[in-house]
Amino acid sequence: MRIATWNVNSLNARMPRVEQWLADVAPDIVCLQETKLSDDAFPALAFSALGYEAVHHGQGRWNGVAILSRGPITDVVDGFAAGIEPDPEARLLTATCAGVRVVTVYVPNGRSVDHPMYQHKLAWLGRLQHHLAITADPSSDVVVCGDFNVAPDDRDVWDAGACHGGTHVSEAERRALAEVTGWGLVDVLRQRHQERGLFSWWDYRAGNFHRHLGMRIDLLYASAPLARRLSWVLIDRNARKGKLPSDHAPVVAEFATDPP
């Protein structure tokens, strides 16, 4: 089973590349972030023609998350579960696909460490922790993936010194992320690859992609039973090349199917 996450930075702008990428990579489950679409503008028919069921939680101009699956999609939750302070922004979607509880996230950026949105980001991660406890079970197959807007450690940024003092690398963000993953999640890329410089996002400006100035902020976490079945995982840098790319590359992981 092949599971992928990709911040497409506008599905309207990216649809031709997304369709080609689905044909090339053949994932079974795909989580998309930053569709920037309302639900009624989501191209469900186009995905259906490619063999994918889809669910979308959108708001229009900003944010927007989706899950595509080759099989049926059930038990869908838009945003935070009942009982948690609702998010007026469309940043979270939960569904079950092929026996896997799939949670996709687009964590608030935070803007800067002295901005109110930074406190909102930390609180949002706390609400995510609560949401996981309600909607999923870490002793079964769970994937939590998406654009976390946090680089988990200094290997995940091009220059820790240059990034120091900014968002995405602060101690409080990393601690909030660690509290979420402490629920029972394995960063499958780090399970397999330990080197620095494995980035998933590069600023469009200043030729940063070609200068290898990026961050790893698109993360794919699996519960322990699923992580044990990891076959391989990669960041698809090819998707960041060429004409009209997203500023993010997909992360793709292959898991062996449950033994009979």
Place this chain on the structure above:
DNA sequence: ATGGTCGAGTATCGA
């Protein structure tokens, strides 16, 4: 030279 580019929508703002 203290920016650099996208995407939204059509002036700027957010990333």
